[in-house]
Amino acid sequence: MFGCEWDDETEEVNGIRQDGYDGEDFIVFDLKTETWIAPKQQAVITKHKWDNNKAQIAQYKHYLTQICPEWLKKYLNYGRSSLLRTETHSQFTHIFSHSPSSPVSCHATGFYPDRAMMFWRKDGEELHEDVDLGEILPNHDGSFQMSADLDLSSVPAEDWRRYDCVFQLSGMEDDIFTKLDKNPVYIYIIAAVVVLALVLLAVIGVLVYRKKKGERLKQKDCLISFSVFRF
Template sequence: MKKLMILLLSCQVASAVRYSLTFYLILSSGDPNIPRYMAMGDLERVRMIYYDTNIDRAEPRHDWVRKLIQGDPELWDEIVMNAVNYYQFFKTETDSFKRSNQTGGVHIIQQILDCEWDDETFEVDGYNQYGYDGEDFLAFDLKTETWIAANPQAKIIKQEWDKNQRLLFWKYFLTNTCLRWMKGFWIYAWGSLYRTDRPSVSLLQKTPSSPVSCHATGFYPDRAMMFWTKDGEELDEDVDRGEILPNHDGTFQMRADLKVSSIPSKDWRRYDCVFQLSGVKEDIITKLDKAEIRTNWRNGNDDGDQSEKHTFNVPFLLDYCDVKKQNIHTSVKTNFS
């Protein structure tokens, strides 16, 4: 079975795909309500493992991970051991961050580790980026094998790190250890992650003058498009497309807003929201219809936008991780100097 799954990874008949394994590591201080240390792992942006010092155990976050625990307990134990033991190493390694920046109050140090593999070219890529209190701090550029500092404080630490073996350590992790783990995970994750789940699509509006939001949630995979059309032609003006965001259950959500304040009521029927999902031939088309819009102002309910129902336990920390994951390559090129 292992040979078969690795063959599937290597010999896709479809277009080339880049597979990714990402780890989020977070240290906190100054707030007893936030765990001192959190470690999370995502395969293809789907959460598979979570650990923090409050619960003091590693939790599988997907059905296929439970199958891995039964089928390859050694690999699971290796992941858990690394996630737990990394706490002390992480604190020691980033202690100099605090010396350069520390003031009173709450402080957060984040690290994102990601390895990627192209199933057509077999190219391996990856990155290691640190953030301090939500701002970019240091990043390891795998291609140039150098540390890139985002501010003057980080430049001091970069000079220290350039003198030791951290570069070799992280290069080996990103191009060997991380890739080995990813391939081991895919043996058990393939059937679950390479499925297609169609979303539920709703029209939402906060006030009569607000844009109408076409919101799709519960779809999988995250390779999807959403847009508005008028008389069958795609619109660019008066449309605001949101990013694809993860849900708690491993599915995804997205939205596209249409400004309707200048659209006459008689013309609403000419507008459609179109959702397209990779692997599904039929589009999901939702016509702009006032009777179908879910609102807060109509029924007096002020519970907020329905698209916000999927939130994280520590929104600030995890939103930072998700945004940095989506924009990491641009960040290394433009935000760092």
């Protein structure tokens, strides 16, 4: 195992280079003294041999104090937007269902970091039964999303108002509470409306196109007739 450390305030650099065997340290390179340390008696012979290899020691020292810190700073700069990212609240929390017979899903997205919790409550008490908690998944912009499904197939519609979804994000003072409406939004209805709207727009576009095309043809016929009459 080898690696390096860099203090961005003091600019101090430190490196490690060690070998192990069967889960235990075998021999370790001391960067300050530029010698090898043998934690095990079996490594003493190797220590003396490697201590006399000055070219190898110089190579390790150059790598641990020069090359490795340069790569460390480069990767730190590459990941700065993620590593130094501050906490953000959930941008969108809502409740929906795929169909009237499907479980009701509480969904939160756009939050950071991924240390978050979500659960369903009934009359203020957390529920454990009939709840399917999904995994925290990444979004394309580096934020995260999660959802929790609740099976209400045996619950009368008039009792749905007793349920709510709670979203908790690490570092956020207040929790987000989303009350379950008696009529949650159904995805398939929204999809049908969107498709219908697109079809309607397409039909209108075709009619407008045909109308304009017909007007151009009439104008062209008028010009031809006028030209024939003129000659």
